[in-house]
Amino acid sequence: MKKILKKLYTKTTLGRFLIQKGIDLNVFYWTRIVSDQKVIKRIYKESFGLPINLENPKTLNEKINWLKLNDRTPLHTICADKYAVRSYIEEKIGSKYLVPLFMHTKDPKEVNIKNLPNVPSIIKTNHDSGGGYFVNNKEELDIQSIQSNLKQRLQTNYYHKISREWQYKNIKPSIIVESLLQTMDGSIPMDYKLHCFNGKVRMIQVDIGRGTKEHYRNWYNTNWVREPYRWSSKKENGKYTDPASFEIPAPKTLNKMIELSHVLSKPFCYVRVDWYDVDGKLYFGELTFHHDSGYAPILPAVWDLTLGSELQLEKTKTL
Known part of the structure; x- marks a missing residue:
């Protein structure tokens, strides 16, 4: 056929x-x-080869998917919005941790050579997931192509198209231009993703070589001891972001990251708090409520169950 x-x-x-x-x-x-629940059941089974238990979730991935359906508040929408979350960060921990903002607009045509800054920057949308445009020299940009792509992205509802993650549904799409964070040697800084269970950091994800074939993902506990599992994403070449054989030294800002993540994650059952360390200066990245949308297996599988047992689902609210 x-x-x-x-x-x-x-x-x-x-x-x-x-x-x-x-x-x-x-x-x-x-x-x-199709309902959110039916979509989640279908994708979960495609990802794991097993039906999801939403009535009595046990594994971490099951609980993440349960949270998609049962933990929905206006604060989730604010914090998933890459522009609106700035007010949450400023209120909770202060504006000094925010990446400098150059522009906020709903009109792609305003993203042009005249309006872009003369320093390295990144152009992205506030309402979806994925990378933006890195700008090192604005004179070399294909502005028309960028404007066309931004227009298309602004017309896409990420909740409907991809994820069924409710927090994206009601975000009003816009474009932001922020400073492109770079270390003293000109490289992109390491980013650290702190997974928080019930207001406390449980484990730390470190991605090395993002966007390359040599993209690895190490997992550490809060004492910077390697965790015994992998929770990997699929790369463009079909391979996975498995842990590297080498170690990554703990950042000097680790304790501050953990302290601030406790503050930011307090209202939420589960959230991933992302940080950048730029030569010892800490910048907030974003808040993510459903890591890999709850469809990436944790291996060995016993760790999906073990981590799931540590996440309590009592503190949830649904609109």
């Missing part, structure tokens, strides 16, 4: 039209019609 459909799609105009319409209808059905 697949061979027949492929032949119809590639060889005939009518076949291509009808098959594409079928694909579009299927996408519309799964992104706009």
Whole structure:
């Protein structure tokens, strides 16, 4: 059947039209019609090969998916918004931890050579996930292409298209231009992701070589001792961000990261607090409520269950 459909799609105009319409209808059905719970059950089973237990979740990934459905507050939306979260950070720990902001706009055309700063910066949207445009020399940018891509991203609701993570649903899309953080030698700083359970840091994720084939992910506890599991994401080359064989030294700002993460995570059952250490100066990155959307296996699998047993689900609110 697949061979027949492929032949119809590639060889005939009518076949291509009808098959594409079928694909579009299927996408519309799964992104706009089907319930969040049904989508989560489907993707979870595709990811783990097992049905998810949402009635009595046990593993960390099951609990993360349970939280998608049962822990929904206006504060989640504010903190998932890369622009609005700045007010939360300023209120809780102070503006000195914020990455300098150059521009905030809803109009892609305002992102142009005239308005961009003359120092390295990053252009990104506030309402979705993924990287932005690194700007080292604005004169070399393909502005029209960037504006076109930003326009498309502003029209996309990340909740519907990808994740069914409720906190993204009501974010008003916009564009932000921030300072591009760089160390003294000109490199992109290491980022540290502190996973917090019930207001306390449980483990620390360190990504090395992001965006390259040599992307590794190490896991440490708060004493900077390596954790005995891997919780890896799939890279573009099909391989995974497994832990490196080498160690990464603890940052000098580790204790401050942990202290501030306790403050920022206090209202939430589970949240990942991201930080950048730039030559000893600490900058807040973002708050993430469902790491890898709860679809990345933790291996050995016993650790998914062990970590899940440590996360308590009592403190949740649903709109």
